[in-house]
Amino acid sequence: MIDLHWLYVLAGAVFAGFSVGSARDETNPKRWGNAAFWLLLAASFWFGDFFGDVGNGLLVLALVAIAGFHLIGRGSKESATPAERQRSSDRYGNRLFLPALLIPFTAFVGTLAFNYTPLKGFNLIDPKAVTLVLLGCGVIIALIVSYLWLRPPSLASLDEGSRLANAIGWAMVLPQMLASLGVIFAAAGLGTTIGAMIGAIIPHGSIFLAVLLFALGMVAFTMIMGNAFAAFPVMAAAIGVPVLIHQDGGNPAVIGAVGMLAGFCGTLMTPMAANFNIVPAALLELRNQYGVIKAQVPTAIPLLIANILILYFAAFR
Amino acid sequence: MNYWPLLGIALVVLGFALRFNPLLVVAVAAIVTGLLGGLQFVKVLGTLGHGFNENRYVSIIWIILPVVGLLERYGLQERARALIAGIRGATTGRLLIVYLAFRQILSALGLTSVAGHAQTVRPLVAPMAIAAAERAHGELDEDTAERVKAMSAATDNIGLFFGEDIFLAIASILLIQGSLASFGIQLTPFQLSVWAIPTAICAFLIHSTRLLLLDRALARHPRGSEASAALEPNRPPRIGGNGEQA
Numbered sequence: 001m002i003d004l005h006w007l008y009v010l011a012g013a014v015f016a017g018f019s020v021g022s023a024r025d026e027t028n029p030k031r032w033g034n035a036a037f038w039l040l041l042a043a044s045f046w047f048g049d050f051f052g053d054v055g056n057g058l059l060v061l062a063l064v065a066i067a068g069f070h071l072i073g074r075g076s077k078e079s080a081t082p083a084e085r086q087r088s089s090d091r092y093g094n095r096l097f098l099p100a101l102l103i104p105f106t107a108f109v110g111t112l113a114f115n116y117t118p119l120k121g122f123n124l125i126d127p128k129a130v131t132l133v134l135l136g137c138g139v140i141i142a143l144i145v146s147y148l149w150l151r152p153p154s155l156a157s158l159d160e161g162s163r164l165a166n167a168i169g170w171a172m173v174l175p176q177m178l179a180s181l182g183v184i185f186a187a188a189g190l191g192t193t194i195g196a197m198i199g200a201i202i203p204h205g206s207i208f209l210a211v212l213l214f215a216l217g218m219v220a221f222t223m224i225m226g227n228a229f230a231a232f233p234v235m236a237a238a239i240g241v242p243v244l245i246h247q248d249g250g251n252p253a254v255i256g257a258v259g260m261l262a263g264f265c266g267t268l269m270t271p272m273a274a275n276f277n278i279v280p281a282a283l284l285e286l287r288n289q290y291g292v293i294k295a296q297v298p299t300a301i302p303l304l305i306a307n308i309l310i311l312y313f314a315a316f317r
Numbered sequence: 318m319n320y321w322p323l324l325g326i327a328l329v330v331l332g333f334a335l336r337f338n339p340l341l342v343v344a345v346a347a348i349v350t351g352l353l354g355g356l357q358f359v360k361v362l363g364t365l366g367h368g369f370n371e372n373r374y375v376s377i378i379w380i381i382l383p384v385v386g387l388l389e390r391y392g393l394q395e396r397a398r399a400l401i402a403g404i405r406g407a408t409t410g411r412l413l414i415v416y417l418a419f420r421q422i423l424s425a426l427g428l429t430s431v432a433g434h435a436q437t438v439r440p441l442v443a444p445m446a447i448a449a450a451e452r453a454h455g456e457l458d459e460d461t462a463e464r465v466k467a468m469s470a471a472t473d474n475i476g477l478f479f480g481e482d483i484f485l486a487i488a489s490i491l492l493i494q495g496s497l498a499s500f501g502i503q504l505t506p507f508q509l510s511v512w513a514i515p516t517a518i519c520a521f522l523i524h525s526t527r528l529l530l531l532d533r534a535l536a537r538h539p540r541g542s543e544a545s546a547a548l549e550p551n552r553p554p555r556i557g558g559n560g561e562q563a
Contacts, residue, residue, distance in 0.1 A: 043372060097396065180366075189319060190354075236497065272329070287459070
């Protein structure tokens with residue numbers, strides 16, 4: 001059965017490729033730092049399960065040291081000039097979209113096929129990893145098609161991939177780092193501490209204030225943890241279940257679903273949700289690393305108000 | 318109760334606010350929080366390493382970069398812009414509203430990985446949004462280009478977050494169900510996902526309104542009318558051109 005570990009092997013190969021591509025870029029004064037950074041990640045994907053927890057911890061420290069002390073940089077090499085790209089764009093026309101669209105298309109059709117046809121019964125792919133595995137297949141197919149059709153120099157995909165990877169740089173591993181920070185926060189008992197603190201200031205008598213505290217607590221704790229998943233069980237235990245559901249008799253389905261969505265408004269406003277907020281800023285090469293958050297706050301706040309009103313009016317009819 | 322680990326949160330907030338390298342901030346905060354929480358240093362290091370290793374799947378998406386980079390070399394972004402320039406009536410706001418609806422609906426069907434920042438926003442959506450903005454506004458100064466790009470990424474996030482919970486088998490719905498079940502409250506995923514619909518509609522309306530306002534703001538300052546635009550010669554804001562260091 002194809003599971004996540006197959007993808008880890010593939011991802012390790014891609015990161016090793018970034019390492020090679022970075023080392024080849026002589027216009028990057030810090031190219032060996034970049035090469036080492038991507039090689040460590042490749043090692044993590046290939047051998048992470050054999051390093052042991054402390055070994056992985058040391059690997060993380062090495063990654064942090066390389067990034068934190070600014071040992072990675074970017075090259076100035078452009079493989080194609082803007083004029084060349086324009087010519088190529090005119091020459092190949094809209095067919096250039098096809099390889100790019102092959103990836104989502106493979107994921108789309110494949111997911112449908114594996115969930116709604118007899119293919120499901122063959123146990124070919126681990127059900128928990130179906131979309132990611134299909135995404136991986138899409139990438140391989142798109143790469144083969146591109147090579148056969150465009151006939152680029154043989155190492156072009158490594159050079160171009162590492163050009164993008166180095167543009168994103170350290171931000172690429174931030175989501176993984178934040179996930180481990182979440183594990184440490186939980187191990188240090190932060191969830192229970194915060195839950196108890198919020199639980200201690202519950203207002204009595206006013207359903208609206210309790211709803212407000214529940215929603216704002218979801219937002220605040222989500223912003224700290226970087227995702228609403230960590231916040232929900234804590235806030236449900238502190239306010240959602242004892243006060244809103246048991247004491248005030250609110251509809252549990254509304255409180256559960258909309259409470260979580262209130263937390264999602266917090267996700268839009270925090271750098272801790274790095275894969276949604278910081279990584280895209282790096283990927284789109286914004287000058288302000290908080291540019292995406294800035295663009296989201298004016299949607300998040302009215303939407304939070306809407307969620308509070310939905311909670312209040314729909315849960316307590 | 319041990320309140321000391323709360324200092325770890327303060328450290329994160331401070332570190333991000335002072336714009337230290339986020340990897341460094343997170344690593345220091347993790348170690349400090351763990352030590353204050355009463356864990357041994359080796360245990361902290363192990364927990365950090367274990368968490369990192371278990372969450373590798375988050376970084377799998379980057380296997381897409383070689384394909385995207387290769388296609389960019391052959392003019393993918395230029396093509397995306399040419400396509401939008403050829404559609405009459407296409408504006409940044411309308412384009413992003415269509416993308417928002419598309420993203421919400423696909424996510425509601427459980428197809429969350431079909432689109433995303435690496436898959437669709439950088440290679441397709443952002444260059445198209447820029448091209449549409451250039452048509453209304455003329456050449457974009459860096460601030461405006463940055464705003465349009467940031468709005469493209471924001472639209473992807475909002476479409477994902479406020480679509481996915483309508484799907485029954487998504488992790489967050491199962492988490493809500495599991496959390497409430499531990500208190501003896503039994504709900505079906507369907508009961509929960511139905512209540513994601515009102516918020517999904519509000520999200521669409523609120524964000525679409527903002528996108529239409531963005532269109533108006535872009536049209537209000539057409540080509541050359543801005544003093545700042547006249548002062549500095551503008552490069553076309555290709556995403557990822559050199560010199561646009563983040």
